[in-house]
Amino acid sequence: MVISTSGSETYITEIFNGTSKIHSDVTEEKGGSGKYFRPHDLIESAYASCLNITTRMILDSMNVSYDGIIVKVELDRSNEVKTIFKYQIDISGSIDKETKEVVLRKVMNCPVKKTLSKQLEFINEAVLSEQRI
8 A cells, every 4th residue: 555645835745554654746837846756657656666666677587697677668648548658668778689589578468567457446445444434
C-alpha cells in the first residue's frame, strides 16, 4: 500500500510505501513548484524501473554479463481513447545483437506491463466501508 499525504506547500504530496518516501507535485504552470515527479511521471517511472529490473534479471538468468541498462519511457496521452507508452531499452556491454533481441523479446512480459494491460477498475474503499455499516 502507498499513502499520499499533503504537504505544507501547494500541491506537494509526500508518498510513503512503509519504507521509503518520495514527493510528487505539479508543474509551475498548474500552481505547483515543479520540483518533484508529476503523477504521470510516477506511472512512467513504474514502467521504466520494471523494464530495467526485468532486463537485468533476464540477462542474469542467461549468465550474460553487461555494463549497464538505460530505459527511457514516455507516456503519450494525446489520443483520446488510447494511452501509449513509448519506451527504449539500451543494454551496454559486449553483447551480440541476437542475444539482445532475445532479451528484448522476453522483457515484454515485465510485471508492470502485465498489470497495466489488464482491464482497470477503481474502487473507493471508504464508500464500501460506509455501505457495510
